[in-house]
Amino acid sequence: MSADLTGKRIAILATDGVESVELTSPKEALEQAGAVVEVLAPTDGAIQAWDHAEKSGTINVDRVVAGADPQDYDGLVLPGGVRNADHLRLDTSSVRFVTAMVRRDVPVGVICHGAWILIEAWAVNGRTITSSPSLRTDLQNAGAHWVDEEVHNDHGLVSSRKPDDLPAFNAKIVEEFAEGVHRREAA
Helix, strand or coil, rough: CCCCCCCEEEEECCCEEEHHHHHHHHHHHHHHHHCCEEEECCCCCCCEEEECCEEEEEECCCEHHHCHHHHCEEECCCEECCHHHHHHHHHHHHHHHHHHHHHHCCEEEEEEHHHHHHHHHCCCCCCECCHHHHHHHHHCCCEECCCCCCCCCCCCEEEECCCCHHHHHHHHHHHHHHHHHCCCCCC
């Protein structure tokens, strides 16, 4: 990963139930490229991470999402974990934050079940995206074109399916976050 993210500030939005490696691996890749990365969550303190069906460690929260200003960030990562994604899509502050980030056309990286909140934010209509196969119908019903690929980039919306895809996902989000804002042509 040769892209330089020095001076870039990236938000990772997660809560209890996050798939540990889907948060820690992108965070490490972004930090190694020079970014300042903050973990945002609906509540302060720490969130409970999971390793598939088993609880793993906790991850410290840097900022409560309700108090975070989307203008302060150059990119957003939405890790998966079924519990995490389901809780976030029901949290009004989280949905507002994601909506604001998407409207600014900043790069967004999303993996596995993380795409659920993009549906709530009305951010997938007309976009091509991959995800956990179990979200295929949800994404298609929201107007997305779903593909089964290791990593897919649609004008700065970088998506992957599962933890095995993390090396490709991490490389692509670093590249896209280095490029910055991705304006899309109106349909």
